[in-house]
Amino acid sequence: MAVPGVVYTLDPAAGRWVAPGRGDLPALAGFRLGVTEPTRDNTGAGADGYDPPTRVLGDGTTSVTVRPGEVLEDTVVRGWVNLHVGATLRNCAVTGAEVPADGRPLVNVVVPPGWDGTTQALIDHCTVQPVESSRALGYSAGVGIKAYRLVRSKVADCIDALTVSGGATAPAVTVEGCFLGDLTVLRPDPWGYWPATHNDAIQLHGSSVPHPPQSVSVLGTTVEARPGGGSNVDVASIVDGSAEVSLAGVMISRPTGAYSSVLLERCWLHGGNQTVNAVATGVTARIVVRGCRLERGTADGGNPVDGLPHVAAYVDAAYDLTWEDDVWICGGAASAVRRK
Numbered sequence: 301m302a303v304p305g306v307v308y309t310l311d312p313a314a315g316r317w318v319a320p321g322r323g324d325l326p327a328l329a330g331f332r333l334g335v336t337e338p339t340r341d342n343t344g345a346g347a348d349g350y351d352p353p354t355r356v357l358g359d360g361t362t363s364v365t366v367r368p369g370e371v372l373e374d375t376v377v378r379g380w381v382n383l384h385v386g387a388t389l390r391n392c393a394v395t396g397a398e399v400p401a402d403g404r405p406l407v408n409v410v411v412p413p414g415w416d417g418t419t420q421a422l423i424d425h426c427t428v429q430p431v432e433s434s435r436a437l438g439y440s441a442g443v444g445i446k447a448y449r450l451v452r453s454k455v456a457d458c459i460d461a462l463t464v465s466g467g468a469t470a471p472a473v474t475v476e477g478c479f480l481g482d483l484t485v486l487r488p489d490p491w492g493y494w495p496a497t498h499n500d501a502i503q504l505h506g507s508s509v510p511h512p513p514q515s516v517s518v519l520g521t522t523v524e525a526r527p528g529g530g531s532n533v534d535v536a537s538i539v540d541g542s543a544e545v546s547l548a549g550v551m552i553s554r555p556t557g558a559y560s561s562v563l564l565e566r567c568w569l570h571g572g573n574q575t576v577n578a579v580a581t582g583v584t585a586r587i588v589v590r591g592c593r594l595e596r597g598t599a600d601g602g603n604p605v606d607g608l609p610h611v612a613a614y615v616d617a618a619y620d621l622t623w624e625d626d627v628w629i630c631g632g633a634a635s636a637v638r639r640k
Contacts, residue, residue, distance in 0.1 A: 331452075333477050334520035334566030334591065343479040344427035344454030350374075350391045360398040360434075368412075384410045385447045388422040396430030398437075405444035405463065406430065417469050417512075420449045428455045435484045435530025440491065441503070442480075446471035456482035457528045460500045466507025470515040475502075478521045481570075482528030485538065485545050495544040496533065500551035501525050501572075504562065516562045523549040525572030547571065552578035552587070552619075566591040576613035578621075587615065590624040 331342065346352035351374070357364050358379035366372045368386035377394045394406045406428050409421045428442040435457050442455035444463035450473075455461040461480035464473050480501040487496035501523045504516060525547040527538065537543040549569045552562065565588075569575035575594045578587060594613065615621050 331477070336520075337568050338452070338477055338479045338520070338522045340454060340456070340479055340482075343425075343452050343477070345391050345393045345425060346427075347425060348452060350425055353391055353393055358397075362397075363408075380404060381407045382410050383407055383421045383423070383448070385412060385415060385419050385421050388424065389426055390422070390424040391426065393427040393429070396434045396437075398431075398434045405441040406458065407443045407448075409444065409446065409448045411447050411469075415447065415469060418472055420447050420472055420474065422449050422451070423453055424451045426453045428453065429457050430530070432457075432530060435528075436486060436532060437490070445505075446473060449474045450476070450478055452477045454479045456480075457484050457530045459484055459486070459497050460503045462502045463505070464502065464516055465505035466509070466515075468508050470507055470509060470512055473516050475518045475521050477519070479524070480521065481524030481526060482530075483525060483547065484530035485527045485533045485543075485547070486531065487533050487543055487545070498546045499525065499527075500548045502550045504550065504552045512561070514561050514563045518550075518564050518567055520566045522568045522570070523575070524568075524570045525549040525575065526570070547573055548577040549575040550577070552576075562587045564589045564592055568593050570595045574614045576615065578613075578615045578619050586620040586622070588622045588624070589613070589626055590622075591626065593627045 330336070331348070336342070341347075353374045353376050355375045357375055357377050360378045363380040363382050364372070364377050365382040366384060366387040366389060368384045370384075371388040371390060372381075372392060373388075373390040375392045377392060379395075379397045381389060381392075381394055383389050389407065396406050407423060407426075423443065430437075440458070441460045441463040442458040443450060443461070445465045446467070446469070450462070455478065461483065462473075462475070464471050483499040483501065485497055485499055489495065489497045502518065527533065527547075533543045533545055538545050538547075549572045550564065564576070569592060576587075576589065
């Protein structure tokens with residue numbers, strides 16, 4: 301049984317969960333980071349020996365704030381969470397509101413002025429998933445936008461599962477052993493930017509400063525760019541391209557700054573037009589994809605609307621891209637395609 305209030309830390313080399321003075325967590329002995337594929341069932345609130353949360357906060361129209369040093373756990377939040385850097389959200393289910401989402405993530409990380417660039421908010425064994433009645437209201441992201449560590453959590457039924465944007469700082473985002481998927485595909489786009497939503501499991505924007513090494517690290521995580529139950533576009537129209545929908549697993553875009561290091565390590569990447577899509581940013585950037593299982597772009601991810609091929613990865617030539625020990629799990633051999 302997990303011990304409330306104790307932070308269990310992933311040891312990637314050993315594939316174990318440990319806590320200072322407590323040793324391994326027996327309930328997690330069967331899960332090895334980067335070896336066991338995270339799923340909808342083995343991640344999120346109530347997983348790994350935690351009891352399902354029963355306490356309820358919010359009325360479906362408000363937000364809950366967790367301030368630095370505070371821990372909110374074992375709670376169903378009906379609304380949004382404003383999670384300050386230095387705070388912890390553990391074994392909670394965030395179900396969203398039943399009013400328009402006004403663009404904020406369901407879990408909105410609040411970064412203080414003068415932030416040190418490394419301290420994070422902790423989101424541990426949480427389910428971030430709007431209820432069915434609110435999925436079509438336009439949740440742009442489940443968690444965002446920087447300074448967070450997401451551990452063994454499930455983020456589903458949003459337009460984008462995660463958004464990462466450094467702005468005037470590096471983002472300092474770590475994702476470990478999570479499930480990100482079941483994207484809500486909508487036509488028309490509720491924000492009016494596209495004929496239909498552009499959905500990404502992880503949307504990476506730039507910063508106005510270079511990132512230090514591995515400022516964005518995604519480890520042992522399942523990234524699934526497929527339509528979820530909240531979608532109002534049927535799969536057939538996605539497949540034939542008529543819905544003008546575009547899906548990506550990891551999207552690196554926007555000419556707003558630098559990426560000096562993004563690490564994807566021992567992850568499972570499924571579905572989408574591409575599992576990794578990195579478009580030109582006008583800067584030299586480095587991406588390391590190490591020990592991942594990548595799926596070639598698949599039919600249920602939709603046909604490209606801008607002429608991009610169905611491949612496992614589409615990466616602009618401006619990026620310094622490193623593949624190490626990766627496995628193509630669908631469609632035979634595939635490689636990154638670089639736009640000239």
